Amino acid sequence: MQNKIINHYQQAEFLTSVPKAALAPTDEGIEIAFAGRSNAGKSSALNAITGRKALARTSKTPGRTQHLIFFTIDETRRLVDLPGYGYAKVPLQVKRQWHSAMETYLNERQSLRGLILLMDIRHPMTEFDQQMLGWCQHSQMPVHILLTKADKLKRGAATNVLLGLQRQLQGQDHITIQLFSANKHTGVDEAREQLDKWMGFSQGG
Numbered sequence: 001m002q003n004k005i006i007n008h009y010q011q012a013e014f015l016t017s018v019p020k021a022a023l024a025p026t027d028e029g030i031e032i033a034f035a036g037r038s039n040a041g042k043s044s045a046l047n048a049i050t051g052r053k054a055l056a057r058t059s060k061t062p063g064r065t066q067h068l069i070f071f072t073i074d075e076t077r078r079l080v081d082l083p084g085y086g087y088a089k090v091p092l093q094v095k096r097q098w099h100s101a102m103e104t105y106l107n108e109r110q111s112l113r114g115l116i117l118l119m120d121i122r123h124p125m126t127e128f129d130q131q132m133l134g135w136c137q138h139s140q141m142p143v144h145i146l147l148t149k150a151d152k153l154k155r156g157a158a159t160n161v162l163l164g165l166q167r168q169l170q171g172q173d174h175i176t177i178q179l180f181s182a183n184k185h186t187g188v189d190e191a192r193e194q195l196d197k198w199m200g201f202s203q204g205g
Contacts, residue, residue: 019066029076039120055071067083078111146187
């Protein structure tokens with residue numbers, strides 16, 4: 001009988017929200033960052049994975065996440081919600097500030113061990129997604145793609161998108177991909193397993 005995936009993330013707690021990387025918590029331990037366009041469902045995914053319905057704020061208005069938001073798992077492990085990008089109806093100057101904060105964090109953060117990149121399964125591989133994957137490839141940063149809102153497509157269509165993206169990214173060993181739906185809880189255990197590997201949690205608990 002397969003062991004049930006232990007949810008190590010249910011103890012997640014809000015730590016701090018900062019407008020730029022220079023104000024981030026001490027750069028030590030292990031961090032996993034969540035990135036994606038403003039309408040990719042980042043907050044919903046964080047809530048589903050942690051099992052905390054109100055950990056990350058969800059909004060019908062994309063682009064609400066304007067800071068780097070840090071959540072503690074324990075004394076040495078954190079999750080980081082990066083600013084949503086590319087969709088929000090905000091001034092260009094604000095978007096530039098978000099981009100600058102995110103770029104500095106990704107380039108300089110030593111505790112960053114992996115990136116969860118969220119893509120709406122109906123609109124994958126946007127310009128932003130390609131930029132993020134290019135950065136990950138350049139820096140040898142492991143990335144795990146969540147094709148979110150998978151429940152919006154029929155199973156066959158969703159699987160076709162997954163297989164197509166796997167073919168497109170074939171040979172890039174630092175990239176893994178899965179289907180995900182926060183509404184239906186599809187792929188939540190699989191996402192936790194990936195986080196466990198990066199976080200250094202043993203499968204036994």
